[in-house]
Amino acid sequence: MKAELKKITQNGIKVFEIENDNGMRAELLSYGAIISKLFVKDRNGNLVDVVAGYENEDDYASDICYFGALVGRVCNRTAGAKFSLDGVTYELAKNDGNNHLHGGVEGFNKKEYSAEIVGPASIKFSRISPNKEEGYPGTMTVSVTYTLTNDNALEIAYEATSDKRTPCALTNHSYFNLDGDFESVLDHEVFIDADKMSDIDEELIPTGKLIDVKGTPYDFRKPKRVGKDIGADDRLLHIANGYDFNFVLNDGGIDDVRASAYGKKSGILLQVFTTKPCIQFYTGNFLSGEKGKKVYKKQSALCLETQNFPNAVNMPSLQDVVLKAGELYSSKTKYVFSTK
Ligand code: BGC
Numbered sequence: 478m479k480a481e482l483k484k485i486t487q488n489g490i491k492v493f494e495i496e497n498d499n500g501m502r503a504e505l506l507s508y509g510a511i512i513s514k515l516f517v518k519d520r521n522g523n524l525v526d527v528v529a530g531y532e533n534e535d536d537y538a539s540d541i542c543y544f545g546a547l548v549g550r551v552c553n554r555t556a557g558a559k560f561s562l563d564g565v566t567y568e569l570a571k572n573d574g575n576n577h578l579h580g581g582v583e584g585f586n587k588k589e590y591s592a593e594i595v596g597p598a599s600i601k602f603s604r605i606s607p608n609k610e611e612g613y614p615g616t617m618t619v620s621v622t623y624t625l626t627n628d629n630a631l632e633i634a635y636e637a638t639s640d641k642r643t644p645c646a647l648t649n650h651s652y653f654n655l656d657g658d659f660e661s662v663l664d665h666e667v668f669i670d671a672d673k674m675s676d677i678d679e680e681l682i683p684t685g686k687l688i689d690v691k692g693t694p695y696d697f698r699k700p701k702r703v704g705k706d707i708g709a710d711d712r713l714l715h716i717a718n719g720y721d722f723n724f725v726l727n728d729g730g731i732d733d734v735r736a737s738a739y740g741k742k743s744g745i746l747l748q749v750f751t752t753k754p755c756i757q758f759y760t761g762n763f764l765s766g767e768k769g770k771k772v773y774k775k776q777s778a779l780c781l782e783t784q785n786f787p788n789a790v791n792m793p794s795l796q797d798v799v800l801k802a803g804e805l806y807s808s809k810t811k812y813v814f815s816t817k
Contacts, residue, residue: 556576630811657745
């Protein structure tokens with residue numbers, strides 16, 4: 478096991494490295510609490526970096542894809558970039574047309590965090606998000622702890638408190654290609670334990686309606702090649718240009734496999750465990766040749782973002798995502814790797 482400060486970049490970003498006893502290792506940044514590298518073993522025992530990102534850590538400052546980052550205060554889209562709470566309407570930063578996406582113009586992905594080594598292969602990043610940051614009420618203390626375990630899990634534990642009621646829905650935005658070549662994820666096999674997914678409008682905002690996935694291109698209840706139905710002539714696939722949908726997880730919890738993705742070339746299987754109720758399955762449809770460790774073309778990577786119902790703050794009947802003053806927000810996601 479290892480947890481150490483590896484280097485400090487020209488712009489002052491601290492790069493940490495954590496490693497388990499099997500040689501699986503991750504690099505983590507004090508900027509954006511970003512997972513910049515994640516090396517896991519393929520079926521031949523060779524280490525493969527399975528996450529998208531930049532070779533030069535200082536390049537994350539101009540990233541628009543949220544590669545590997547902590548996303549908050551509220552991930553996904555908030556319709557009209559506003560919401561009402563206790564009779565007050567809060568205007569949020571608009572950074573996706575008329576809407577608010579992933580915490581705004583300078584969300585949690587664009588901030589510097591203080592870092593602490595908290596275990597043999599564990600780093601905790603923390604920050605105070607000031608009142609009115611990107612339009613949100615309340616001063617919020619947020620932390621995310623990344624831990625590698627010897628059963629080849631990367632555990633992500635989120636915590637937050639606020640001095641005022643404020644919506645809070647954190648996620649991590651890693652883009653995976655389990656073959657590590659970042660050519661295409663269309664041959665990856667994906668499983669998602671969800672009978673239902675959120676319908677969306679033309680602006681990718683959930684309408685509030687839930688769609689039964691049975692018999693649709695959105696049925697991943699058995700592992701399925703991503704490319705099998707991605708080209709189907711279906712309204713939602715046309716809107717999103719591929720998969721970019723909120724899947725509502727069936728009953729279960731942190732001990733159940735909620736989703737998985739498998740790279741046939743490497744034999745690497747990623748299994749997702751989470752306390753969250755939903756997963757955004759996104760096939761990198763907006764990637765357009767970003768240059769990083771690799772060149773990231775459309776659908777060269779996929780995200781399985783564990784999340785709350787998108788836009789829930791405007792649809793409280795779906796889920797309450799408002800953190801009460803003085804209460805602890807706490808959620809956990811595990812990305813577990815194996816080969817087959
Ligand atoms: C969203 C996409 C968005 C992307 C930004 C994903 O979580 O679902 O619609 O474009 O993040 O990188």
